[in-house]
Every structure is written in structure tokens, then in C-alpha cells.
Amino acid sequence: MNQPEQAPEAPVQAAGCVLWRRSPVDGALELCLVHRPKYDDWSWPKGKLKRGEDHLAGALREVAEETGYDAAPGAELSTVCYMAGDRAKEVRYWAAEATEGVFVPNDEVDRILWLSPTAARHRLTQPRDRALLDELLVRVFERT
Template sequence: MTQGNDTIVQAAGCVLWRRSPVHGELEICLVHRPKYDDWSHPKGKLKRGEDPLAGAIREVAEETGYTAAPGARLPTMHYLANGRPKQVHYWAAEAISGGFTPNAEVDRILWLPPTAARNRLTQPRDRTLVDALLTALHLA
């Protein structure tokens, strides 16, 4: 990769899911980032030389407080962020343990059924990941 403005920003994240502790239905975790005032899937930039899957799991832990068990690979997203090309690798990941504590990057999370999650997501491109998760879990 070259240095400069044509460098592709490498990032990774997960569509984090669980079975509701109340009714057993699928719920998807969305994070609210006050800096951007948006709702998205947990994700972040990779550290130099970091494996994308390891980075995705690290970002989930940092942003949501949950330990995640990775599952199916989901579509990689490509878009411009601040005028620079960005590539975000995604996986389905089940929340195994943990709990959310607000932090500087993420002040709120929501566990929502798929339709509500799709509607709450700020970026339309993130909605396709909800559909990809349902397909991966054989629920579509």
C-alpha cells in the first residue's frame, strides 16, 4: 500500500447478535457514536498488521463490552469516509458474555429485532448487513 490520500483505510466490525433473554427472539446490537450522532454496527480501524477478524472482535469488545464468538463472514463494505476510500470487513458474531458501559466512543447501545435494527441504522449500506446476517443464520 502507498502512503498518502490514496491509501485504503482498513477497518473491521461485526453484526453482533444474541437471543433475547426475555423471549428468545433474535436481537441485533447497534452502537450510538456521539461524535457522529449515528447508529451503526460496532466497527473500527485496524491496527497496523492486525488480522481483520481479530480487529473486528477487539472493536466489538471495546465498543459494546461484549465478548463475541465469530461466525459467518459477511459482505465487505467499500465507501468513502472523509474523502478517503474505506474497506470494512464484517462477520456475524454472537454476543457470549459481557455488558455495556458507556465510553468516549459509544454512549449507548440498543438490542433490536432485525426490522427495528434495519430501520434505526443511519447508513443505508449498513442495512444490507442485517439481511446478510439473517441469511447466514438461515433466518431469511
């Protein structure tokens, strides 16, 4: 007897930001990368949404939780879809300017780095995160 097909699970919904600031030293553009010891990777601050949470609110919450910084959201960037284990994950991103805050290491993120776009490109673990960096530079800072 045939088993009825199960509908595929909906993708995990997540949100994050490509967090930036102007260097306090020389005013140059700096991007914030987070290091997650669980995955030993460098990426943008992001995370799963809470039940019923708006994507932008979730993105700003994740930035605050992972980096200690408040952020002023700007342009919405691309949504990134990928497999996380055996389940699809869909992450909506925004460009966001860091306003104020102080990083304190926590269980999820043990380090952050503020890097130039070139240094961030080399440090990011996933190619999909590099594409978001390019999008930020073109759409927000009008650089190619």
C-alpha cells in the first residue's frame, strides 16, 4: 500500500543585518562580522525568528543579542535561502548602521570584528555572505 506523501516542511524563517559603521578613527566604512564557536564561522549577525515576530524586528533583535549594538535599519537586501542540515532556511537581510553599544561575548557569539569591506570579504566563511557585502556596497554606498 502506498504511503501518502508528506508535504515538505516550510523553511525555517530567520533574519539578520549587514551591520556597518564609520570608523571612529578615520571615518572609513567598517562591517561587523560575528564568530560563532558552534560552527567556527564568520558571518553577519542573524538568527531564527520567534513565533509571530516580524522579520525586521527579528533582524534588529538578533543584532542586539549577538553584537551588543543597537542599529538603524536601512535598505532591505536580498533574501538568502540554503539548507541547514536537512531543512531549508530562509534569511531576510537589511543593511543597518550600528548606533551605540558594547559587545559582550556570549554562548552564541564569542567574538566580533569591525573590518574594511576588503578584509570582511576575505574573513567571511560563506560565499552567500560575500554576495550580501557586494549588494550593500552597490545599493547603499553606490560603490562597485
